Structure formats: structure tokens, C-alpha cells
Ligand SMILES: Nc1ncnc2c1ncn2[C@@H]1O[C@H](COP(=O)(O)OP(=O)(O)OP(=O)(O)O)[C@@H](O)[C@H]1O
């Protein structure tokens with residue numbers, strides 16, 4: 022049987038990384054992936070403070086050494102001085118995919134007017150797709166669910182493994198013949 026696909030789950034939080042509160046972001050990403058993915062997968066978890074070099078190192082390691090075709094981050098996307106996840110993501114990516122942030126902000130705006138404060142981005146590094154989500158645990162299902170239909174085909178296009186979804190949770194879109 023094929024090995025489970027490694028998926029990077031990165032929580033960026035000063036307080037969760039210091040143990041001041043329990044990380045609810047990483048587990049929320051995993052719960053959403055469990056709901057959506059039919060292909061066997063396993064989480065590769067990282068919990069880092071809002072420090073650009075540490076976020077960049079975690080993303081590079083998950084992409085290059087752990088070979089994760091998908092890396093999802095939560096936290097550090099806002100306008101506060103310590104929010105640097107989008108900068109770290111852009112620094113390690115070769116190409117950016119602006120449609121992800123645009124769609125996630127549009128969907129979030131239906132719930133909160135402060136959705137426009139998230140600078141969340143997505144991009145590719147080699148055969149890895151990196152997607153930022155806001156830190157609010159409640160934003161995770163909303164944002165990931167909105168963009169997931171495009172994720173399997175994006176991973177096909179960058180040379181990653183074929184990911185199948187549970188159609189009851191998420192219908193992945195692939196152009197005819199793909
Ligand atoms: N990993 C997490 N687990 C639980 N709650 C979180 C987490 N990350 C963020 N939150 C909640 O969402 C709010 C907004 O997230 P944001 O990323 O802006 O955090 P922050 O205020 O910069 O603090 P920190 O980096 O210490 O989590 C936080 O104040 C916290 O209440």
C-alpha cells in the first residue's frame with residue numbers, strides 16, 4: 022500500500038508556542054483535512070513563534086526535507102507588527118497564487134468585517150503548495166473549505182501526488198481529462 026501523504030501543519034503563535042495557551046489551530050487544520058481527504062495522509066506538525074527566520078525554516082524543512090505536497094499555516098497574517106507569516110511565506114516561495122488569499126478573504130467577509138485585515142497568501146516552493154490561514158481557530162474550516170476544491174489539481178500541476186477528496190465533504194475540481 023502507498024505511504025500516507027505527508028501534510029505540513031504549521032501553527033504560528035507566540036503564546037501557543039510558549040505554552041501560554043493550548044494550540045487549537047493545528048488540531049483544527051487536521052480535523053478539516055480528516056473531513057475532506059480520502060487519500061491516506063499524515064500530519065507533519067510544527068509550532069513556532071511569530072519570528073520570520075523560524076517560520077521560514079519550518080516551511081523550508083517541510084517542503085524540502087519532509088517533501089510535503091501541501092503545507093497549511095495558521096496565524097500571524099494580520100497587520101500587527103509581529104504578524105510576519107505572509108512575508109515568511111513569500112520569502113520561501115518561488116511563485117505566488119493570489120487567488121487563494123482573494124477567495125479566503127471574500128468568504129471570511131461574510132462572517133466578519135475584519136476579514137480584510139488578513140494578509141494571508143499562498144504560493145509554491147518546488148513541489149509544495151503553501152497556504153496561509155488566519156489564527157482564529159474558527160477561520161480554519163471556513164477558509165480551507167473554500168479553497169480546497171482547487172488544491173488537488175494545483176498539486177497535480179506542480180508534480181505532487183494525486184489527492185482524492187470525500188465528495189460528501191468537498192468536490193475537487195479537475196478539468197476534463199486531468
Ligand atoms: N494557535 C492558536 N490556538 C488557539 N487560539 C489561537 C491560536 N492562534 C490564535 N488564536 C486566537 O486568535 C486570536 C488572533 O490570532 P493572532 O494570530 O492574531 O494571535 P496573536 O494575538 O498575534 O497572539 P499569538 O501569536 O500569541 O497567538 C488570538 O488572540 C487567540 O485568541
Ligand SMILES: Nc1nc2c(c(=O)[nH]1)N[C@H]1C(S)=C(S)[C@@H](COP(=O)(O)O)O[C@H]1N2
Nearest residue numbers: 096097098099129135136139155156157160
Ligand atoms: N474567517 C475568518 N477570517 C478572519 C477572522 C475570523 O475571525 N474569521 N479574523 C480576522 C482578523 S480579526 C484578523 S486580525 C486577521 C488576521 O488574523 P491572524 O493575525 O490571526 O492571522 O484575520 C481575519 N480573518
